[in-house]
C-alpha cells in the first residue's frame with residue numbers, strides 16, 4: 393500500500409481494538425501493547441461503509457417499467473397513471489412477511505459483502521398501517537440477522553395510496569394521527585421521511601407531517617427537489633433535518649439553508665443514472681457553501697435497483713464530479729453524519745466502533761474505480777470478523 397495523505401492514509405499501520413471499540417489507530421511502531429494480532433497482509437483498511445438511504449424491503453420489481461422508460465415513457469407520467477411507486481405498493485401488500493424478509497435479506501447481504509456495516513432502511517411501499525409496520529419490523533429483523541446496524545425510517549408519506557386518490561389530505565391525516573403514533577409507540581423508526589414532490593406531497597402537507605414527527609421526538613429527513621424545485625431543501629433545513637436527499641433541482645436559497653442548518657446533502661447517483669436524468673445535483677455549489685455531502689445507493693425497485701455501494705461511488709465520480717476521495721468520505725464519515733451516528737462511526741480513530749472493511753486493492757481510488765467485481769477481503773463488525781478469510785494470511789502475490 394502506498395501512503396497517500398489525501399486520504400489520511402497510513403503505511404505500515406495498526407489498529408488496536410478492545411471489544412467493540414478502536415483504542416488506537418496509527419503507525420504500527422507506536423501501537424500500545426496488545427495480546428492477540430491479526431496480520432491483514434498490508435491490505436487497505438477503511439471504516440465499514442455506511443449506506444444512508446435505501447428502500448430495500450419491497451415486493452416485485454419494475455423491470456418492465458424500466459423497459460417502457462427506455463422506449464420513451466416518463467417516470468412522473470407512469471406514476472400519475474398509477475404505476476411507479478404504486479405498482480410496488482401493490483406487489484408489497486400482497487407479499488407475505490417471510491418472502492419480503494428473505495428478498496430484502498438477499499439485497500442487504502449484497503451490500504454487506506461490499507463492506508457495508510451500517511444501513512438506513514425506509515418503509516414506504518405499504519402505505520397502510522399494517523403493511524408499513526410490517527416493513528419496519530422487517531427492517532429491524534434484518535439488523536438482527538445480518539452483521540449490520542440498521543437505522544429504520546418511516547416513509548409512510550412516500551405517495552398517496554389509491555384508496556385516498558381523491559382525498560390526499562385524508563391520507564396525510566392518517567399518517568399524522570394514526571401511523572406516526574403507532575410507529576413511535578412501538579419504537580419502530582429512528583427517523584421520518586417524506587417524498588416532497590409534485591407527484592407526491594406538497595410543501596404544506598410535508599410540513600404537517602414533519603411537525604408531527606418532531607412532536608413525537610423523531611428526527612426528520614426529506615426526499616427533496618428530485619424532479620423539480622419544490623423548496624424541499626429549505627423546508628428540511630427549517631426542521632433541522634438530518635439530511636435532504638436527491639437535490640437535483642435544489643435552488644441557491646435551498647443550498648444556503650442546508651448550510652446554515654448543518655443538514656447533510658445525500659446524493660443518490662444510482663437514481664440519477666437509472667432515470668437518465670439530465671440535471672445533476674449541484675455538488676460543487678453544495679460543497680462551496682459548506683454543506684456536508686454524503687452518498688447512498690437508494691436501493692429501490694423503481695429508480696435505483698442498486699445493491700453495490702462501490703458502483704454508487706463510481707457513478708458519483710463519473711457522472712457527478714466527485715473525486716474518489718470525496719466519494720469515499722460520502723459513504724463513511726459524511727454518511728455517518730446523515731444518520732446522526734458520527735459520534736461512534738465513520739472514521740478510524742480511538743473511541744469509534746471497530747467497524748472495518750479490508751480491501752484487496754493497492755490504493756483507495758480503486759474502490760470507486762472498478763465496475764463490477766468485489767475487492768472486499770474481509771469485514772469486521774463491532775470488532776468481530778463477520779466475513780472474509782482467516783487471519784494471518786498474506787496477500788495474494790506477496
Ligand code: NIG
Pocket residue numbers: 447476477480587615618663690692693694695696
Ligand atoms: O428515492 N423518490 C422517491 N422514492 C424513491 C423511488 C421510489 C420508486 O420509484 O419506487 C427514490 O428515488
Ligand code: FE
Pocket residue numbers: 445446447615690692
Ligand atoms: Fe429514495
